[in-house]
Amino acid sequence: MAAASPAQQKTEHPKPRRNVELILLLIALTIGIGAQVLVGITLEDTIDQQYWIEGAIQAGLALAFHIALRVRAKYADPFILPIVVTLNGLGIAMIHRLDFTDRYAGAEVADRQLLWTAISMGAAILLLTLLKDHRKLRQLTYISLVLSVILLFLPIVPGLGQDIQGAQVWINIGGMSFQPGELAKITLAIFFAGFLANNRDLILLAGKKIGRMTFPRIQDLAPLFFAWLLALGVLIVQNDLGNALMFFGLFVAVIYVATSRISWVVIGFLFVAAGALLAYQFVWHARNRFDIWLNAFDDEIYEQAFGSHQLVQGLFGLAHGGLTGTGLGSGSPDIVALANSDMIIVAFGEELGFIGLAAMLVLYLILFSRYMRAGLGTRDHFGKLLAVAFAVVLVLQVFVVVGGITRVIPMSGLVSPFLAAGGSALLANWLIVALVLLISHAARRPIVVGPMLNTTGEGASGTEDPLRIKEGGGAK
């Protein structure tokens, strides 16, 4: 029973902080819709009804999400939604801006992106409402594995798959292109988190100590080896370097967090090195990317088909933006191929400059920090591992995309989360947002425990059956 005194309740029960979220959300909408209006003023001179309708749709969706959180997960992290709404809004504005260029003339990609935003946010709200608690997903550990394999290899099914830009990651359903691999990010994260949460103790206890590092037994390496094979399969079969890197990085990070053993990271890097070597030897696509990375400015590589033209023009675009950028609508971002999807970061870098792009990277940094904060705060292992998995997915996506564009690493086809045009990635990332919000809700949700329950230390099980404080209850 709720027997704690008001004073104790004040320290034990954190505030829901939904009002903070609302204020931040208003700022986020101002930025996103404001950018859209700026594009209109710069490139069209008039702001017609369309702008206000689209702005209202964005605001309506964000507020619906906010209300869903108030009802279903009121202790959820208040920063995540505003940041994501900001990035998504900026993405739509930039896509809209690129619709004015010759490259995308008449395509109205922005309208499609807004439609996908609505679908994605609707799906995320639905997931949030129906799931209620992330721990239910733990039961789906092995189903997730099966789903992942199906999703990843769907694009190579004859008649269903499509080859676009040399990568076989698309399927065609009723004229609409969809990247099922994007959803595999979620199912694989669930599988890794579930599997490691279940087998953590076993992996932790067994092992050989060499020097200061404890190395796992060979049979415990099997899942890692499996993840590695999966990544290589994705790479070889689908020519998708970015996703291969992301899946493997994801697994290494999660297994490290599960065991706290640096040896896993070392082994992971060895596998990456071996995989990279194999890919370089046998996969033309990977070797090509590698050559482009090292010799981007070489005239021969610049001129050849699938050469460094895109990368080099991207660098020119970033350089042209300089510190302050040309201003929204005043650059020439359409010179770069795939300007509104894979290379949208370049468009931002050119028109908003280093300052604008750095600010957006800081938003990403805060966002994945909040994901990890949810993992730190939640009490169950599965939740921790799942939150970290999603955070790593976000970090790796951003790093692979921006790193590829800025020549930190070889370029590979991933899209900037929430910014780039593309429905499947948007849907997957919004579903992740819903799941992380649920985890963060579980992390910050106050628990009232009876005297007999162990609420501290390892293995605390108080979260298993929380007694909830009703709204407006004794916590005043």
Added chain:
Amino acid sequence: MNSAIRHTWVVSVGLFLSLFAALSIIQVALTDQLGDDHRNSRQLIADLGAPRGPITVDGNAIAESVPAENSQYDYQRVYHDPHLYSGITGFFSVVQEPTGMESAMNDYLTGQSDSQFFDRISALFTGETLMGAQVELTIDGELQQLAHDLIPDDQRGTIVVQDVNTGEVKAMVSKPTFDANDLAVHSGEQFEANLSELTEERGVSPYYIPALNRPIFPGSTFKLITTLAMLESGDYDPDTELENPQELELPQTDRTLPNFFDGGCSQRSEAEFSWIFAQSCNTPFGEAALELGQDPLVDAAERFGWNEGLRIPLYVNPSHFPDEEISLPSLTYSAIGQEDVTATPMQMNMVAAAIANGGQMMQPQLVDSVRGSDLQILDSPDPEVLHDVMDSSTAETLTELMVNTVEEGTGHRADSENFQVAAKTGTAERGTGDGTVNSWITGFAPADDPQYAVTVVYEGIDMSTGNELTGSQMLTMLEAVMEE
């Protein structure tokens, strides 16, 4: 577990820091290097779309940059009264290199000249758009309009008016004209279409200015140069009696040098030099060339500026007189402005201006002043002597001969009641076989206190129309310019 999460976070932040580092290298440290790469079209687009300073005549813009609509380029170059001025302004295109004044004054117009260094620095810090300098031309708008109206639309004609004391060009018009706006379009396709319509259908090239860039046979106007060589030899003066056969037998060949069949030259088989000059009889000049030899003619021509290019600041192509040895028949024909001799209308006008200015040829100049965006004068070319062609007594003698030409000779159509005009006509055979000629007149007024030099020339015109137009149009221009 939580410490492992924190480690993961630290590594993630490390990855992000590498991105920040890479971005700051690309967007801050290496911007110039990347911007200068020859494969980077962005800097080009920014430069081509940047506002340029206006080109003005009498303070009114004839070329200016206005904000562009629906274009990746920020500004659109607009030309006013293009048919009067496109031949001088040239065009600023995003497709090709600029031409005309747009090219010659490019540094000032874009703000990249040395004297605009501080403007650039201040624009860098204030973030304001760098405004190019304003270039005021020496052209007189009303004279330009008058000259344009005088030339019939179906003729290839050129009129040049210059102040003989300063070298300033007051009017410079040619027909047919073109509209620089057609070539300043931002679409490459549109540009190609407009260009081919201009060159292929109308036969107009926007790439050269007839007054400056196309040397043609000067005909008898070149006798001014031959006369200078004759006077300087000491063997000739206006009263010297000369043989005037209707045909001159030439050495080394069967060719002869005839006088014009319908000219006044047939009246006398022997005459004083001033009469011969006024009637423009060919044979005495041919004979004189044979006596003088080639060197004095080359010397006289080169003192007038032949065989050398010039910037005013538009480029003036060299007019040609052979300085390598030529045959004697060629020499006699060259002495009367045919065969191996060419001249641009500007070159011929410079000859008249030099005689008018007592033998001192002034550097021709089209730019009156260059003003920064704050209207501060950045550059204002001072009149300067280009060539010391002859002493003033020789110039006076030449002037007398030219006055006599107007009063009693071939230049009678340029005779004015208000002031004395000095001029020399010319009719050059073009060798095209269709009987058309280049019809010239070059001269100045008033003869006792020369102010302005005018040259009128028609290319490929029938002889009588040419004679009709040149003399009277020169008079119209002189009367208009003297009235001001």
